[in-house]
Amino acid sequence: MPAPYRPDPKILDLGPDFYDPVEPAPFPKAIPRFLNQRWAARVGLGEFDDATWAAHFCRFEPLLQNLPQPLALRYHGHQFRVYNPDIGDGRGFLFAQLRDDRNRLLDLATKGSGTTPYSRTADGRLTLKGGLREVLATEMLEALGVNTSKTFALFETGEELVRGDEPSPTRSAVLTRIGYGHIRIGTFQRLAFFGETDNINKLVRYCLANLYAEQPSNDPAADALRLFDLVSAATANLAAGFLAAGFVHGVLNSDNIAITGESFDYGPWRFAPDWDPDFTAAYFDHHGLYAFARQPEAIHWDLAQLAGCLAMVTDAPPLSDLLDGWSERFETALFQALIKRLGVSPLGTDQDRAVAATLMAALQSRLGTIDRIFFDWRGGRDPGASRYPAPPFRALAAALRGRERPVTHPYWADLEPCSMHIDEVEAIWAAIAERDDWNPFESKVAAIRRMGEAMDADASAPA
Known part of the structure; x- marks a missing residue:
């Protein structure tokens, strides 16, 4: 059952010392490229049609009973260990806050939505390739169980952008992410800098x-x-x-x-x-x-x-x-994260530590890709000495004996694990840049979500 929409703009309780009201950029087009219906249902926005998505997540018309105007958040930060007091939300803003189906407060915040007081000499825009890459990163990390923001919406905006580190002009986009707060360590650093x-x-x-x-x-x-x-x-x-x-x-x-x-x-x-x-x-x-x-x-x-x-x-x-x-x-x-990704039953700190240390030795041997090793050994199954004859893997097989869990999802019978290496990302982008073919992108997102479903299913299965 979809969650109800529950606006809750708590950021206003902090007051104007923490943000600056800004205006979103006007974009010539609003072409939906990724709409996260899964998360929209969890925050009560699952009934939106395409026009409503565009109104709120490309033109950034305020959501009902939410922030009346976008807010660029103020912060400082160390960038590669050098303190920078001249930063803040330079091409994004906080658009809305609302509760999810677990009553947690979430932010809807943007990337590429135009200039702010902190843009300096930048144009406040996002390339379509940059937006696509963020979708792929967040989808993959979410499937792997990493605590990550989620990409909520990506719209192509019809502008041509010039960038020095990629072929230009290139296509433009605006992205909205959903996450549990955009307060940063740098937010506290700014307040400390001014002695507040x-x-x-x-x-x-x-x-x-x-x-x-x-x-x-x-x-x-x-x-x-x-x-x-x-x-x-x-x-x-x-x-x-x-x-x-x-x-x-x-x-x-x-x-x-x-x-x-x-x-x-x-x-x-x-x-x-x-x-x-x-x-x-x-x-x-x-x-x-x-x-x-x-x-x-x-x-x-x-x-x-x-x-x-x-x-x-x-x-x-x-x-x-x-x-x-x-x-x-x-x-x-x-140790806990490695045990979880491996999909074996956790037994306790000392025992899990020993298994995880053995697993890390196998990974550090670099006799297989990270994705392949976790895929082949999922649930503690030993693929056999013919496939993994090296001593680190034989030690792993011994450490996992008696720790096996069933792997029932069809994903684990695939020939190859789902991965997200740079050559795959570039191939997905090339299909879009050269012939506007979004099928490889959509197929990859579907494959990532299938992997996530497999990991969730096995995690909840009885040992």
Whole structure:
């Protein structure tokens, strides 16, 4: 049964110190390229026809009883470890807030919706290829169980854009994502930069109440420490999710780390073919700061910046203790994420840790792609020594003995696992760019969702 539409623009409780009202860009066309009916049903918007989708998610006419005008959120952030006080929502805005079928507050926010006070010299637009890539990233990560924003809508907008890093002119788009809040570590950094301790306390209360469903206390210092504890746990799970998915975000700046630990804003992302610690996604990441295996380090560094902000309103030693304990949280989360993707029954921390360590040794051998290994060994099944004769895999087979779970979904009988490597992304885009053929894109989204259904079905099956 579809959920009802429940508008709840809580961001207005924060007041004008946190955002700037803006106007959406007028676009010459509104061609729907991706409409997430699955998530629309979960937030009470599943009955929209094509014209209504275009009205709200390309022209951005306000939703009923929601934000009367889009809001560009204010924030700062470290970008590749260099502090930048001149950023904020530069080509997007918060469009609406509403409740989902589990009563969680969600944001509808945009990318490519026009200029704002923080656009600087940019045009505030998004390329169609950039929008397509974000759809593919979010769909794949959602299917793999990573805490990610979801792409809600993608419209082609009929403008020609000039970009220096791809053939130009190129086609334009506007994207709407849905996620659990767009408050970033960088949001707190801006308040700390200006010494706004009252607003830091206000934002702490907002995050606790609306993003973590916890009642703030009358003790601002205790609230700040509690929020940091929650963010620490959430970001540990995020880092673990990236590695278990074989995913490289590419730009883990502090303005790209949400307080909820939800991944969002996908630019130069990639899925690593194999377990290569040095694999990078961004061509401009010359020193591998955000390489595959360095992502936990990057997220921990960003978390330290949040600790520095919250130290203005609470005691530093407890923050330091929580920060020091993050690595242990991450390691536990990684073992759990690997066990979950493998699809075997969790037995307990020590036993799962041993299996996960053996699995990681097999992945690190790079004798198979990440997707292939997880596919072949799903449910703890041993494909046999003829297919995986190397010692790391024989050790994995021994570690999994007695841990097997049934795999019943037809997906697991496919010849190849569903993957999302760069050559596949480029082939999907080439079909669109060269002959406006959207069939490969639509087929890939369907294949990704089928994989997600298979993983969900097996996770709920009896052991």
